[in-house]
Amino acid sequence: MALMHYPVVNRNGDIITSAVTNLDIHDMSRAAKTYGVKAFYIVTPLMDQQQFVKKITSHWTEGAGAKYNPTRRKALELISIKSSLDEVVVDIQDKYELVPKIVVTSSRNFGRKLDIDNFRTMLQSDGAYLLLFGTAWGLTEEFIKSADYLLEPIKGGTDYNHLSVRSAAAIMLDRLLGV
């Protein structure tokens, strides 16, 4: 899976590069590890933000944190830092010799959608899937429309639909891979 900090939109719909949030890294890598996700990519084109992520992950995977909290290390070891979706796809091809299908999530409505239960079944067959989550107010419409699949949004039984990306990712992994 990958957490995208570009291209995303802000509250006004402008295309921006969002800042990396420390707890996204921790919460989402722990959820990824819990649900058996193979790799977790943090995607940002900004070099200082890449350095920020590297500093956090290396503290827990190589530094004092690795000794203090080995379970945290196991989660953060899933993380790779990349500048773009293209770089992520190349990395997956290099490591697994598979071309992943791109699956995006969005709480917004953009037409054609893949049922979560159907995607759960697809994950049990062969092939590689790259599940993308957007930060800020979500991935751009153009980016979403260029993906192979758009997953149906999570519904909570109310008309309120404003989960954090951390919560949405945890719930989506549970629906797709939970036992």
Add this chain to the structure above:
Amino acid sequence: MALMHYPVVNRNGDIITSAVTNLDIHDMSRAAKTYGVKAFYIVTPLMDQQQFVKKITSHWTEGAGAKYNPTRRKALELISIKSSLDEVVVDIQDKYELVPKIVVTSSRNFGRKLDIDNFRTMLQSDGAYLLLFGTAWGLTEEFIKSADYLLEPIKGGTDYNHLSVRSAAAIMLDRLLGV
């Protein structure tokens, strides 16, 4: 539901009062609102921590944040701050004229457990249930054993089981109330 900062244990098993985490307040109130939870209690006996929570919630429910982000306001309006579980129970009795059954969650293993699917069915009938989440390394064993029900832990299909309380709460609400 309630987020307990006492009595919880630290990594060594000592009973402590944990510090309130800003993002717990935001993520869990947004998930609560999404899944139609009636109230979200933040429980800490420490006055300075109660003030910290009050400062955050009032910014978003009464201050500049309320105007800037009305959807955040709706989530944070679910929050009440209490010093203890007893105070929470009294508040529920006062507001709803119901005595809630106490349901705790734990990733650790303490014997007798309520199946999540069974609890989902119970929630669809009458009665009030108060779902408790622990911070730090979780609620104390004594506290857990005094509850009416202990929910089975969330499983992710691996032997790794270290979700943040934010992720665990989101997943549990989805399993109990998701559509």
